[in-house]
Amino acid sequence: MAEIIRLCNLTKYYGKHRGIENLSLQVQEGEIFGFIGPNGAGKSTTIRSMLGLLQPDSGTAELFGKSIQTAKLDILRRVGYLPSEPGFYGNMRVRDAMQFAASFYGEDCRSAAETLCERFKLDAGKHVQELSLGNRKKVSLVSAFQHRAELYVLDEPTSGLDPLMQKEFFELLQEKNREGATIFLSSHVLGEIQKYCSRAAVIRDGSLVVCDDVAHICSSTIKRVTIRGVEEIAGIPMRNLQKTGDGISFLYSGPVQELITALQGLPVEDLTITEPPLEDAFLHFYTDSEDEIC
Amino acid sequence: MLKHELKQGWKGMLLWSLAVGIMIVFCLMLFPELQKQLAPIQTMMQGLGGIASAFGMDRLNYGELTGFYGIYAGFMLGIGGMFYAAILGCGILSKEEAQHTAETLLTYPVSRSSVCIWKLTAVAVLLFGFNVLVVLFSMAAFPIIGQFPHWKAFALYHLAQLIMQLEIAGICFGVSAFLRKGSGTIGMAIAFVLYFLGIAGNITERAAFVRYITPYAYADGASVISRVSLDGGLVALGIAYAAVGIAAGFWKYNKKDIL
Structure with missing residues (x-):
């Protein structure tokens, strides 16, 4: 072409x-x-x-x-x-x-x-x-x-x-x-x-x-993680962090294994990891990591 | 493109022609009355000294129609024509950026040089139309007052005015390529400076050098009508200034960033 x-x-x-x-x-x-x-x-x-x-x-x-x-x-x-x-x-x-x-x-x-x-x-x-x-x-x-x-x-x-x-x-x-x-x-x-x-x-x-x-931009390394029962996770960089009332939702671009390890021992009631919409992927490309990482 | 520019500019041209033409007719209507009271007016004018020189009254006989026309009607056309040409020239390119139409126009398949050529042609046609209308106003007034000018001097004077306006428009076209907006004020400033340089050149010998700067020197009624000829050297110099202005306009516009 x-x-x-x-x-x-x-x-x-x-x-x-x-x-x-x-x-x-x-x-x-x-x-x-x-x-x-x-x-x-x-x-x-x-x-x-x-x-x-x-x-x-x-x-x-x-x-x-x-x-x-x-x-x-x-x-x-x-x-x-x-x-x-x-x-x-x-x-x-x-x-x-x-x-x-x-x-x-x-x-x-x-x-x-x-x-x-x-x-x-x-x-x-x-x-x-x-x-x-x-x-x-x-x-x-x-x-x-x-x-x-x-x-x-x-x-x-x-x-x-x-x-x-x-x-x-x-x-x-x-x-x-x-x-x-x-x-x-x-x-x-x-x-x-x-x-x-x-x-x-x-x-x-x-x-x-x-x-x-x-499709690839949306499914690149960034994931939307939503957890019920937990409000803090030590050592995990979280972007676009949102408190959902009974838990948190954030964008995560690190290895999934590290996240699972960090969640061990925490009172996780429910966990979903999804490909983010383009809006979230867009934020990933645009936000200064220092501002967003918790 | 030419049709488009003329469509945009014809109302302005008509307004300027009407304004200048009506003023000229008004002046001409006063002429028979002025002739009757010539002696006291001449005495008064002699007392004006430099001011009389400024407007060429020392070189023209305003008791006679052609001389009167060169001073009074010429004053209206001189100023009006200079301002119109300067405003037209200064706005012709820059208005596209001021109105945010340049981005659209220059993404059509048309070269910037073609845009310049058609716009310059439109300016020339509008100035020609302006002068034709003004002449028609004058020619309509002559039979009314029952007197006619020296036709050769009359024709040369109007030719000189047209050349002067084209020169100013050419220079201002060059300026226009460097502008993004606010062209009207700059146009008026250029016309104002050139006009008053011309006046200064008439008043004192020490300012004689301005003859080589302002086109008013070769287009002034006093210069043309008293000699019944144009100063070829000054006209050539004026054409050269216009050519430089136009060349600068082409050069700048072809490499200009359209923001």
Whole structure:
């Protein structure tokens, strides 16, 4: 399968402030790839460097096997991009905004735009400045999806959309993916990544923490441990510790044998060890261990 | 892209044209009355000294329509045109970042150089439209007052104004590429400085060097109408300044980070 995105040691500083540092990742053709990180982690910097909006200080960004620095137009012709905070020309109607976007691709997108507007319940006759944040997002969404792209780069696509529209959006995403498009989905809504992405990368403080199958990230060394009848366990590092009333629940990333040994002699009434949801795995990648270890 | 820029800018152009055009018509309507009371006004003007020089009144005969037009109507068009060109030029690139539209625009398959070219073309078309409308206002007023200017001087004066505005817009286009927002104030500041440099150059010989800085020197009504020709050297210098501004704008915009 062809590599659609290849970032190699991508580094970008804003003056002295770190944007991203030595970030490398690959996305294969046909994947729905999740890109997870909190605000300020470097997600948008990565995307903007990838699409040629930012000049990286070092490293390379290649899409469809071509460098964004030298083949920008060829690449952008094959990409649909949904920015996290779309900006619009104030005097435009929704229809004009979509036609303006379509004019750059040399395609007649009117029929596709109309279908998408109906699907997302968007009134094409309204002025963009009259629209709510959610509806503006829809304009941007239709503009990104109205032409036939091979790669969709989506930066926080569901922010501002109501749950029904979010559902509709992901159905659209899966349709496009079934048609062969590759999806790069940046989000901090972990449930979305877990539900729709096959692989994901986690970014923290501008650097990649992990890049793996979503299932593998969830089932990596971290476990959610819930114990009834015990409130303290000596010598065991516990993260995200929660008191449950009759016991404790925490994230544990050490050897299970050590945990069992530590529990011997304690009044354990019940013990469950489960693979954590992505939210917990995410915390594992993000929290400073000193703060969380008890 | 050009159509889009013109759609965005035509209302502003119309407003500036109306404002300047109406002021010019208003001035022209006063001319017949001024002619009747020429002697006391001339005496008063002679007493103004440097101020009269500043506005070219020492070189133009304001008892005659072309001279009057060069001073009064030219004053309105000179200031209005400079400010409009500067605001237009300074905002043309930076407005995309100020309105957060740059991120969307520059992820469409369009090169930054193409964006610059179309935006510059739009600026030129808007300035041309502005000047055409202003000229139409003037031409509509001449038959009303029953007098007509020296047509060659009139045409050269308006040509000089258009070149001056294009020069300022070109310089401000370069400035615009370095800005992210707040372009209007900077545009007005540039226009203000260039205008007052021009005025200073008219007042005192010691400030003659400003002729090589401000386009007002070659586009001032007093310079063009009194000679019935353009100072080719200064015009060429102005075009060179505009070319430098435009080149700087292309260079910066092509390597600029869009945040």
